[in-house]
Amino acid sequence: MERLRHILILGLAMATLLSGSASSLVSQGHSVPADKGWSEPWIQSLYARGEKEVFRGRDLDTIGMPVCGIGTGQLYLCGDGSLGCWEIFNSHFSIGTGAGAYDQLRTPSRPVDHGIGILLKTDNRWDLRTLGTKDFENVAFCGEYPIGTVTYEQPGYPLKVALEAFSPFIPLNAQDSALPATLLHVTIRNDSQNLQETRLLTWLENLVCLHSAQQEEGFRRSEIRRKGHIGTIAQSAFSPPPDDEPEPARPNLLLADFEGEDYGDWTSTGEAFGKGPAQGTLPGQQPVSGFLGKGLINTFLQGDEPQGTLISPVFVIQRKRIQFLIGGGAHQDQTCIQLLVKGHVVRTAHGENAERLKWSSWNVESLVGQEAQIRIVDHHSGGWGHINVDHIEQTDLPRHGSVVSLEHLLDHGTLTYSLIPCASEAETQQILEGLNLPHDVEDETVFPLTERRTSALLSQRVLLQPGKQQTFTCLLTWHFPNHVHGHEYASRFQDAKEVRDHVTRNYSRLVTDTRKWRDLYYDSTLPYWLLDRIHSTMSTLSTGTAQWWKNGRFWAFEGVACCAGTCTHVWNYAHGHARLFPELARSVREMQDFDSEQGGFHQNGLVGFRSDRAYAADGQNGTILKAYREHLVSRDTSFLERNWPRIKKALLFSIQQDGNRDGLIENSQHNTYDINFEGPNTMVGSLYLAALRAGEEMAKVMGDKPFARTCREIFAAGSKNTMERLWGGEYFIQEVDLEKYPKHQVGQGCLSDQLFGQGWAHQLGLGYLYPRESVIQALDSIWRYNWAPDVGPHNALHPPLRVFAVPGEAGLFTCTWPKSRHLDQGVMYKNEVWTGIEYQVAGHMIWEGMTDQGLSIVKGVHERYHPSVNNPYNEIECGDHYARGLASWGIYLALMGFEYDGPRGEIGFAPKVTPHAFRAAFTTAQGWGRFTQQTVDNLQINEMSLEHGELWLKILRLTSEIGTPPEEVTLRVGRFKKRANWDLKQDRLWIDFPKGLRLKKGQTLTVQIRNSPWKDRAISP
């Protein structure tokens, strides 16, 4: 498929010629063109169903699609079909602030010896090909989250192979979508004219204690068990038996303390190490501490840019351990210290993105007597591209490590890997020997932790007739329970074998339901690219960003291992998890926001934004909206009843910030840009007004009429006062004294998030907060002033703090000042582009019918996350897999015009694109299914088919695309007509089931609407 970036740039070039005069109205220092250079092909590409994107060649390098369960760690299906990242051991790698992460082509790490090979019998010999780009010329990746498929072909090779990988993902079934398990299905097809004899071989090294193996003492055990046609490798590790008579510790042998003027007999290459050891912190560096004496290795020489190595003279290993102080970057193999024996790296360690040096050590008992060298490496120039090292010595008694038994380590646990159908041990042994492969195939292998050993499973032999195929199943399960808060999965399973048993017992259901959701979601009239983009961010739940604790609480960082505490203001943007797995979102409300023991709720109604005591104005108001959303996506009112007193208190806290109840919050407002707004503005203000409306609705449900009235009155005042004081003519501005508050303000600027609360209000059916025409005009200004088809020119004038879009790419700036001087000290992150804000704004535009603009913004994101640039499944902000991106689901709701109130049994649809032929999946509190709308001449047919669970229905709202009023509306479920009343309210067709309708899995409700003169009437069966 042609990359649309080119179409856009061509269109833009033409438009620039035509639109010279428009830009003269805006201030100097604003370089976003009002005319976006739309071309016909560009607009068409936004709506065309298109083809499913399939990636090949270099595009495969960046792809890493999460394929583990929600909150179970992070494991990627890479573009070539290998498994990468392997962060299932309760520790994750943080990229820090995100600076330098976006614009570097990153490839997922593959730290583990794992693979799948195809055996083909030719000339009475077995020929082995490994699934990957080395043995297959034509490799193609197709990701339909949650399922990834990789195909392999090789000219002249008679077999075609397809690998399908996923972890069960079933909306409304959080537990089965949070299994520490990955399923791999390998289908081998005989594409030749001859009979082919084939087998599958797969191998996996023992991963238990993957990270601590170099420091700790103990043993690993790999067992192979065969039960029926299932073969399983079971991996574990255990501490050595206690030493009866420990040998006395010998004195330490110092290898280097870096106290000299130069490096003495150590040899350096490159620039990073300079002429000699550093004396502490270097210019421009955060304080370095923890080293001994005055000198240390510190490669932040002229910053992170320089690279180099420093290598020690040869020495003989004479103690059980080598210990050292280490700090600096966490780049595996790039900012590290290594132990070399005969030129090979046998041990390695890197920093943890912290300047402070900490003790670490390697267990080298098995290497005593060997000649070795230490090598310190700086092969990284981006963020944290340096290493700090000091005081390297040999020792018998380390200052660190072996203080706890293995069984308590973060990466201790169990893991199983199964193959179905599996061959016997004897057969496996014989064939592996013939292939000269060293893998363990015995029923039990025990070896020291410091060794790496790999076990293999061989499939039964398969004879494939021409055109026939066979599927093999590989199943990976794990159980690493030592997370500080425990894992939800560990409350259900004792070890990896129990996870495996659960998966195998429920195999058909787990696979069928996952595929059913995938098929339903993708069987839509919406464009493939858009479906891909919207659903890709759901994978964030299955990364190091998200955790599901043993006590049932869903908890999250903002990005992987970055910014803790399910931050209220970042998660303000996230919708996908709450619509697909509402129980997870409800747990955040009940166990965090409204919990004063373990969460952030305080008696004055303050909801600490990271479960703490800190106030964030946007997060506080968003908490009310989330509470209302969680109520709407419930089956009944019990959630609201349980939490109402605290929801009300939290809203009263906001009303207290307002003070005079004029509907404007004027005081200091900390917010998601990590700054404080001083004075009224509509970013916080629209969230506040939406929260008041939500409060009014919840109060009505709870029968609290006085409070409902209070909310309504403050809301009405706020709406009016906003228009009087904050309407700038084209968009909403901030009232602020810039003399008094020169830093971090919006002032006359155009903030992309200025209508954040209005987008929320549409999602919750709360209506308009401000006059509709002003809302649309403000959105149009955001489009005109903040969305650049090429961020280059504006960023050339105003460089971003961190880069999330590069010149040539489209993006929506956080804030611009088209009508006044650019506030260089204004809103932090103003010149940056965040996908979560882009989705928030795009979703809102689509609600308002601005679909060309909304879809263009989303398409801009999609192009930035094309695999030729970045991993499509990893939207970066402050950290990988940043949670704000879960805002994408708001776009999906807007495209359907989806309205839902579970406890009331109300559901509504108003498709915003192709309303004459529309089809999409929808989810509710208890069921999910397909909605379709089709018109032919004067007939409109709507269908709701339930594919999972059930749906309680009292009111159904539709739009009539064949003109109103309709003459006749008929309803049926299957063959049976249903009785209902219908009415036309505000151009919407309301269908009321007086007794309610319970739609069950497999049932379809069909609505036929015929056009003619309108009369209010009951439908006769």
Ligand SMILES: [Ca+2]
């Ligand atoms: Ca020193």
Ligand SMILES: [Ca+2]
């Ligand atoms: Ca460097």
Ligand SMILES: [Ca+2]
């Ligand atoms: Ca006020």
